[in-house]
Amino acid sequence: MAEVKAQKIVVFLQLNEFDKNLILNGIRIATIFKKELCLFYQLKKSEADEKEKIKALLAAYVNPVKNEIPELPVSTLILHDKLHELPDKLADDYEAILLLAGALQFPKYAKALAESPVPFLFVNESIGNISTFKKLVLPVDLRKENSDSALWSSYFGRFNGSGVVVVAASDKNKDEQKQVMLNVALAKKLFGKFKIEHKIFKGAHSSLRNTFEGFELAISSGSDLLVILGSSTITPLDWLIGLPEQKIIKRAGNLPVLVVNPQRDNYILCD
Structure with missing residues (x-):
């Protein structure tokens, strides 16, 4: 019988001072939905020789979470796939059900969002206040x-x-x-x-x-949460002047924005 994998809230980390806020938001969401928290880093080609060092950094992030919230399953993951390919791989191979990323990084994730079968939650990583999502x-x-x-x-x-x-x-x-x-x-x-x-x-x-x-x-x-559909069609002009969701997230301040991709069939949260 095939092993049933736990659905995960995947947090895209930056390996900088903003990671704390991203992880705290991830903990809140994982706790709400009773899902595993996965701390994720996309490895760049130039960082291939630093993979073990980065693994150690992620492990250092995990230990205090396990100590404070022992009942919360926490894992780490490092992949080197292209960013626009990651949502499918994370959803299909690792049971990601929601991807959490920093709002300041939206332009970086825009094309990945357009390919994603699970929603992206963008939070302001530079502000310490964590939403209640109420x-x-x-x-x-x-x-x-x-x-x-x-x-x-x-x-x-x-x-x-x-x-x-x-x-x-x-x-x-x-x-x-x-x-x-x-x-x-x-x-x-x-x-x-x-x-x-x-x-x-x-x-x-x-x-x-x-x-x-x-x-x-x-x-x-x-x-304390805006839930929107992303763009249904995207033209070269949209990439040039900015997508509507990008304009909103840029102005959102401390308001988290959940963007659901209308271009794909979305995976369902398991109770």
Whole structure:
């Protein structure tokens, strides 16, 4: 019988002073979902001779976590694959279910996010305050993939007692608005099924600006997690001027942003 591997919260480390905040956020998420915490480092070609030294650094990170929280499974992992190939490998070979990275590093991870079958959680690694992930804002537009971002919001509601504010897009086209309302109804049904506290807020902007409206509400309301869909299509111009999610994460300050990739079928969190 094949061994059942534990799902993991994978933290992308930088081997600098920001690692502490990244690890603390990883501990919080792993504790919420009762998953293994995996401290990960992508080895550069120029660092091949330093692999053993880096292993020792990661082990030094693990020891205090095990001492403080002995019930939390913690592992380390070093791979040298190309960054855009890592999400698939981490999800398929190592059971990663969520990838946590520093917000300041978003441009580095943008292409990996577009290939990822699991969401990326971006946190501000330079700020010591760790989110409770209790107050969520979920923008909902006309894309059918909103079911994935709603599902992840429901995970926080189920396992963390989080409340969700849904910001529904207001599209002028009747068919587009019909799809928005269907997506809202499906999210509402999901939250109702698990008795998750939620509110529906009718936004003032179309699906094109809905994510930004949700972001502004999250900031003004003091929310501590924004759950969004990434870009469905990406053009060369988008890479040049910056993706919408990049613009949001750049302005997010201490607000963590969970980005779900609408270009891939997303893996499901096991209860």
